Amino acid sequence: MARRIKSNTKFSNVDILDFMKKVVEKHTRYYQSDFEIDKETLRRAAVRQEHQEKTFIWLCRTHGTWCLLERNVFLKETSEHITFNYYAEQTTESVLAFVIEITSDTQDSITGNVYPLDYAAHCNHVRSVSLYPETVLMQYKPHSEEALTALLHRERKEGVYYREECANAYIARVS
Numbered sequence: 299m300a301r302r303i304k305s306n307t308k309f310s311n312v313d314i315l316d317f318m319k320k321v322v323e324k325h326t327r328y329y330q331s332d333f334e335i336d337k338e339t340l341r342r343a344a345v346r347q348e349h350q351e352k353t354f355i356w357l358c359r360t361h362g363t364w365c366l367l368e369r370n371v372f373l374k375e376t377s378e379h380i381t382f383n384y385y386a387e388q389t390t391e392s393v394l395a396f397v398i399e400i401t402s403d404t405q406d407s408i409t410g411n412v413y414p415l416d417y418a419a420h421c422n423h424v425r426s427v428s429l430y431p432e433t434v435l436m437q438y439k440p441h442s443e444e445a446l447t448a449l450l451h452r453e454r455k456e457g458v459y460y461r462e463e464c465a466n467a468y469i470a471r472v473s
Contacts, residue, residue, distance in 0.1 A: 308457055309412040309465040314340065314398055317412055317465050321358050324472045325394055329362035336365035344403035350450060352400040355382060355415070359393050368397065372449055374428045376438045386421040393417045394472065399454070412465065413457055 309317065315337055322333045336356065343352050350369045355378075357364040370378035385393050395415040402409045427449060432441035440446040 306460045307414060307463040307468070308460040309468065310462060311401070311409055312412055312465045313407045314400065314410045314412065315408055317469070318356065318358075318363075318398075320466075320469045321394065321472055322363060324469065325358050325360065325392070326363060327360050332362040332364070336363050339365045340398070340400065340408055341403075344400050344408050350447075352410075353450070353454070354398040355420075356396045356398045357382070357385065357393055357417075358396070359385065359391050361391060365398070368453075369446060369450060370438055371424060372428050372446065372453075373431045373438045373440055375431060379424070379428060382424060383421055386418055395420060397453075397457075411457070413460070414468065 318333065318336065322330055326333070340354070343354070346352055351367070353368045355366045355368050355371050357366070364381055366378040366382055370376040371382045373379055385391060395417040397411075397413040397415060399411040399413070400408055401411060429440050429442070429446055429449070431438040433439050
């Protein structure tokens, strides 16, 4: 299994939108307006009940951002799976990747956990463990919902053992 999380660090209970904004300001040189779409995606997700609908993989590139629903990144043939893998295969562009896990929201902020990813290693991991969807009914459905739930649970379970790091110290190192 590929090593997915860079330095096994996490940032717990951070203002997710503030964290993302600071990373975009330091790393994204073109199409920073993509972040507006990401913010709206996260605001809609924050009010959902299902945990799988509140966990995303966020790509911050020098030429824009993508906020991808994690469950769909692990389902082959979905637009999220294709988009996630595209930048590893088709460009040498610098890509920062994170798991964004929403835990709560208020009118002013969305709070949660952020896990920095080693993008290249995580692409290899995603390719090796992804599942094929069985059908598409307004959204992709896996052949086995239990297999997808178990896969996503394993992905999150490792985070319990990561060392806490200061989000601002991480952002200061972003280039």
